[in-house]
Amino acid sequence: xxxxxxxxxxxxxxxxxxxxxxxxxxxxxxxxxxxxxxxxxxxxxxxxxxxxxxxxxxxxxxxxxxxxxxxxxxxxxxxxxxxxxxxxxxxxxxxxxxxxxxxxxxxxxxxxxxxxxxxxxxxxxxxxxxxxxxxxx
Numbered sequence: 146x147x148x149x150x151x152x153x154x155x156x157x158x159x160x161x162x163x164x165x166x167x168x169x170x171x172x173x174x175x176x177x178x179x180x181x182x183x184x185x186x187x188x189x190x191x192x193x194x195x196x197x198x199x200x201x202x203x204x205x206x207x208x209x210x211x212x213x214x215x216x217x218x219x220x221x222x223x224x225x226x227x228x229x230x231x232x233x234x235x236x237x238x239x240x241x242x243x244x245x246x247x248x249x250x251x252x253x254x255x256x257x258x259x260x261x262x263x264x265x266x267x268x269x270x271x272x273x274x275x276x277x278x279x280x281x282x
């Protein structure tokens with residue numbers, strides 16, 4: 146099936162050719178009908194472009210939701226109350242991940258280990274996304 150935007154563009158081109166041919170006939174009513182048709186096709190093209198953009202956005206949201214669902218089944222909470230992946234993919238680490246980010250939006254934010262003097266005061270790990278410090282006993 147052809148792309149709706151391509152079909153609308155082809156129809157507009159055909160109408161423009163028809164409009165040129167109608168100039169030779171000098172029929173005002175015919176020319177008005179052709180102008181109205183051209184306007185409708187332009188509106189159709191704009192609506193097709195809007196729907197394509199909306200469709201792309203919805204696909205991206207769906208992909209993100211699928212990724213979150215996939216992570217949800219693989220995330221476990223360790224004895225230290227941090228998040229870990231039970232089965233990380235090759236491009237992921239086992240963890241630890243920020244439990245705050247995960248509980249708020251199912252986002253896997255890798256925690257950064259703090260220098261010893263910061264770890265004593267604030268916690269062993271810090272999330273670079275939400276800036277939360279996590280102490281580990």
